[in-house]
Amino acid sequence: MSGPNTDYDPVEVTPLKADQVEEMREAALAAVAAAADLDALKQVRLDHAGDRSPLALANREIGALPPQARKEAGQRVGQARGAINQAIAAREAVLEAEHEERMLVEETVDVSLPTTRRRRGGRHPLTLQSDLIADLFVAMGYEVAEGPVVEAEWLNFDALNLGPDHPARTLQDTFWAEPPEHHIVLRTQTSPVQARTMLTRKPPIYVVCPGRVFRTDEYDATHSPMFHQVEGLVVDEGITMAHLKGTLDHFASQLFGDGITTRFRPSFFPFTEPSAEVDVRCFVCRGTGMDEEGAQSCRTCRGEGWIEWGGCGVVNPRVLIACGVDPDVYSGFAFGMGIDRSFMFRHDLEDLRPLFEGDVRFSSAFGTEI
Amino acid sequence: MKAPLSWILDYVDVPEGTTTEALTDRLTLTGLKLEAIESPGRDITGPLVVGRVVTMEPEPQKNGKTINWCTVDVGDANGTGEPQGIVCGAHNFKPGDLVVTVLPGGVLPGGFEIGARKTYGHLSAGMICSARELGLGEDHDGIIVLPDDAGEPGQDARPLLGLDEETIEFEINPDRAYALSLRGIAREVLVSVEGASNFRDPALRDTPPANDQGHPVVVEDPEGCPVFVARRVSGFDPDAPTPDLIVRRITAAGMRPISLAVDVTNYVMLETGRPIHGYDADKLRGAIVVRRAREGERLITLDGTNRALDPADLVVTDDSGIIGLGGVMGGETTEISESTTSILVEAAHWDAVSMFRTGRRHKITSEAGKRNERGVDATICEAAADRVVELLVEHGGGHAEPGVTVVGTPPAMPTIRMAYDLPERVAGLPIDSSTVVDHLQAIGCRVDADADGVDVTPPPWRPDLIAAQDLTEEVIRLVGYDLVPSVLPTPPSGRGLTRSQQLRRRIGRTLAGEGWVEVVNFPFVGTADLDALGLAADDPRRDLLGLSNPLNHEAGFMTTTLLPGVLRTAGKNVGHGNTDLAIFETGTVTVPRHAGPAAILPVDRRPTDEEFEALDAALPAQPLHLALVAAGDAVAGGWWGEARPVTWADAVEAVRSVAAALGLEVTASSAELAPWHPGRCAELSVDGEVIGHAGEMHPTVCQAFGLPKRTVAAEVDLDLLMARSVHLRKAPSFSSYPVAKEDVALVVDASVPAADVEAALREGAGELLESIRLFDVYTGDQVGKGKKSLAYALRFRAPDRTLKEGEAAAARDAAVALAAERTGAVQRT
Incomplete structure (x- = not known):
């Protein structure tokens, strides 16, 4: 006859005894706490929570217990295993955190190592200077006009009131293209762009013309057969010298700093009448002519307080006529400065040759903006 | 243009106490830009005094030289009043002569400090100076011996030597040819400098009237040479020295002293602006004829150059042929020499354009040419010639011949109409009509004013004034460029960079x-x-x-x-x-x-x-x-x-x-x-x-x-x-469905361009192909000689759905098939 083995002696199932389970639990928790690293913990897991761990083996014995004892034993074993798993998980989290921290320390690099594998590029400072000037005028509403460097003699000279016998022609030593009777020159100034602008646009005209120009000057510290100019031309109703002065004062303060103004001196240019030389107040000594110590004369302006900057004037009506602008309705002003020269004193360069020597150390010093 | 200050002030007065800086600042602002102020004595400091040689004892030395042990009376300049003991190596003087002495404490050009020092057995306390030691030229043949009445011992020697003279160098604009003369600069001082007065025109003088006893002159080209004046000085002493003042002034002006006759013509050119040419009158043959050169004619000019002349060149001729390139450079045959005793003075007005062309054609730049091509006062030929004659007679001991040749008349100046308000409209600065008239008159214009404006006749020294805008500049510069206000114009909206x-x-x-x-x-x-x-x-x-x-x-x-x-x-x-x-x-x-x-x-x-x-x-x-x-x-x-x-x-x-x-x-x-x-x-x-x-x-x-x-x-x-640049780029759209990746390796002949293979793959793969990338190129044993393997990663994706099983593979196969057909590619497996 079968029936519950009420006479079953629980003493024979020793592992399920409360004190035994408690002992296994204590041993397991002690082992977890003692696990020094994740590998040790892995072993602890096998030993105390694995299929062959004492509690797992004890669990298998539950079936051998009388029914009334199974529940109690099951609870006891289950709680013990739960506590152990929890302890392992907690210990694992701690050890993993420790491990990661150690790893991060071990992965430390020397961030002061050089990182530049590729050269830095740069635009030419004269391109940058030219763009900067163009931007100053574009901000005022001007447009940037351009023209060819190999130019018709008529546009470079005659249209600008520089007739074939004008003494000023000898002041601009001109490269002539072969054959000379073709009347083609390398432009000696950017002024032919002004003529082209008047010939192709109706006033109001507000343009600046930056570009390369050529003169037969031997190449030295202060002369180059090729250099860069920027000219400005305004043709509108009621334009006066005062507008010219205002424009150049603004230009000077934008390029050289707040408060830097200009001074006009009478001069002569065939395409303007009246004409003036423009001096800009020295932005280094601010016109005092003294150097920083207040002793010797300022190096930038040679103690004069002013720097010769360019030429300007009111457009000669003869030029307006040759370019198809009615001088009875419109008047205008024009000005011209050396971009190279402006760059030189703005950036403290005494010899212009580095501008044209192409040494990469020079251009790359200026990056992509100035 | 270099102008000694004292020379300028010969012709105009400036208020007492006007400094050179104040003068040049003002001239700079009105158009004569200061380049530099030079002074020959600027490097000399300390006592430089007149001394009278009291004793002079020659002492032969072992080295063969003889030195002079001198005592020199320097008045009280040495503080003792006793004669100063000085050793001197020069021999061109004698006791009683007035000399220039620098005393201990003085510094000569080059930082040469003078002290009392033992030399040749004496204590030499100072130095007797030569011209070169004072920076006054290269003359080192001996020390300077002053004229006996030059001054008193102990007196500062600087003024006697012109060492305190300041010379102002101006930058002259091409339109201001009149300022290439002291006359013009003095006039600029008059009109520019506050309080300047009493202008004394050096070209304003009474001249003898023309007569028919002068040297015969025929001008065949009056347009090229509107005025030709000739005067003659005879009995001239070719050895007569040029007075110190003239030497100093023309030297300061940058010209080299040559001989009295030449120096005087240069002096008068600097003074009046009118270039003068002097001929050795005894070398002239017959009448002077001015004409254009003829084809094939040549001339050896003063500089020794044998020049082929152009038919446009103006030439001066006589019976012997061509004797000068008119207004530009004289010829060798009639050049004034060391034995010239008779001089024909030519003061002629030449057409500026012709001068400019001839100068350029023959590559001659000269002081005369520079002035003639920019424009000279045509009305002062007689005055300038007369002034030269005066100086030659005064310093060269000759006499003026009574003959006065004057051919032609100066061209008339144009009359220019200008509205009163033009200067103010151009300047943007109020300028009233009386200011306009005043300034135009100040620069020498004749002004006929009416209700609306002025009819202006410029003075003969201003050939640059030809239109109203030129007069405008004159008015505005004298009002002052510094008074022009600073006003920004208002451009219309710009379009930015192109x-x-x-x-x-x-x-x-x-x-x-x-x-x-x-x-x-x-x-x-x-x-x-x-x-x-x-x-x-x-x-x-x-x-x-x-x-x-x-x-x-x-x-x-x-x-x-x-x-x-x-x-x-x-x-x-x-x-x-x-x-x-x-x-x-x-x-x-x-x-x-x-x-x-x-x-x-x-x-x-x-x-x-x-x-x-x-x-x-x-x-x-x-x-x-x-x-x-x-x-x-x-x-x-x-x-x-x-x-x-x-x-x-x-x-x-x-x-x-x-x-x-x-x-x-x-x-x-x-x-x-x-x-x-x-x-x-x-x-x-x-x-x-x-x-x-x-x-x-x-x-x-x-x-x-x-x-x-x-x-x-x-x-x-x-x-x-x-x-071809793309102006407006379309916004892209992306598929967010999963990507399918396929790699293929194709073997082709080494000569097949990868671009061709890729193009075939692209086309063959069709629309589902999203991208293609060549990720490896292999040549070697595994593909055989003359072949290469190209490995591509292809990505497929549809814009609107997930690709079905096999779709990407099919597209890949199609791509490979087309590449095979087009390029002979064989897929590596």
């Missing part, structure tokens, strides 16, 4: 951002440069525009390619040790069109549109090019690994970057073109149009430009590229 200007900046920034450095080269080139590039004889880049007057005949043409410039610059960089480099240049090149001449159009009207277009058509084409060169390492070696040298691909990629910045894609195909390596040159095109070339340089070219082997370069026509 598209081309924006694109050029974008190109520069793109290249700079990728490590390329911009350089600027001169656009000149020589045929040797093109030879160095290895260009074939018929290469179109050899069609060059030549320059008539290049600075350097090795580079006498405008270049058609930027490559010589960037290669040369690259070579220089390598020479400077910048061995890893990447440079670029943008600039126009010059491509001749062999069109006709560019016309010289009229200037009294606008050219017609046709005329203007024809002008442009006559110019060479000037397309904008980009050239770049790289050498050495593209990526430096370092702790991260090995360096990567530049390759042909870097040059191609740079152009692709530029194109991408413009929204364009470049196709590369192999080409052979100098200066590239024949097997490593890519022809670059966009939409089938060739825009340039890139690749590795030919080794010979590398060598020619001092560059390492494997240097790479590119040159493209940016105008072509920019013309």
